[in-house]
Amino acid sequence: MENIRLFVWMTLIVMVWLTYQQWLVDYPREGAPPAPVTDVVPNPAAVSPSPGDIALPDIGPATADESAPATPLPSAPTTAQPTRTVTVRTDVLDLTIDLHGGNLVRADLPRYPVDKAVPDVPVRLLDYTDDSYWVLNSGLRSVDGGD
DSSP: OOOOHHHHHHHHHHHHHHHHHHHHHHSOOTTOOOOOOOOOOOOHHHHSOOTTTOOOOOOOOOOOOTTSOOOOOOOOOOOOOOSSEEEEEOSSOEEEEETTTOOEEEEEEEEEEEETTEEEEEEEEEEESSSSEEOBOOOOOOTTSOO
16 A cells, blocks of 8 residues: 555545535436435334344233322413513513513514514514413522422
8 A cells, every 4th residue: 555645536536426416316407307215114024123132121010000199290381471570671682581480481672673664563572471472481490499
């Protein structure tokens, strides 16, 4: 291997060719027929292992334990308006932050109106009203574990 340049040039040419082929697939010429799409579906008999290949632990009968407490499902977000809030105004944003959990409950862009004909109505990004409920939940907690 005295001259490795030949292999480097060959590798470069192969990489350019593969890039060109992928370019043709991604950006076909106008009027050219679409490339055929083939889905590769593996043969389940070839993929699944034989029963002797997998050793599963014995976990006992599949019955529910009545003594274990049921895990409650998370409740849907409530649309109640926050009682204690902080308003933060900058030159671009007008934010309302709920003090219970630190959730961002309203965000407006005061310099950008929804319509040029009505410049007094700013673009509202987040809101906590019933018809458009968008709240960013932060999940902040205090040191002693409360909300």
